[in-house]
Amino acid sequence: MLARIKAVCLHSMTIAWSYCIALAGALASIIDDLADALGDPGVKDQISAAIGDVKTTGRILLAISVVTIIARLRTLRRIN
Template sequence: MLTQIKAACLHSMTIAWSYCIALAGALASIVDDVADALGDPGLKDQISAAIGDVKITGRILLAISVVTIIARLRTLRRKD
């Protein structure tokens, strides 16, 4: 299983980290819907107090992840 994970990340810790950031961004983007589904409207307020607007934070994390992956793929391509 570890070899499959490494292959998906192209043997790059930078890409693996970008996947983690993308996951965090996606979760932050849907926290409103999850809080409503769980019936806990205070969850959104608690998270917003900690990190600010969760939708904007999620989108920023997704953008950072995409830029990081693109930059790393460019350097991987140059080595070949």
């Protein structure tokens, strides 16, 4: 299992971390819809008070993740 995860991440902790950031960004982007579906709109207000607009935060995290993956793949390509 661990070998499979390492292979997906190209044996790079930077790419693994970027996947984690992308997951957090995706979850932040859909938290509004999840809170409405669960019937607890107060969650959205609590999260907004803590980190600001959740959709914007999610998009920023996704953008950071994409830039990180692209940068790391460029360096991996130079090595090989």
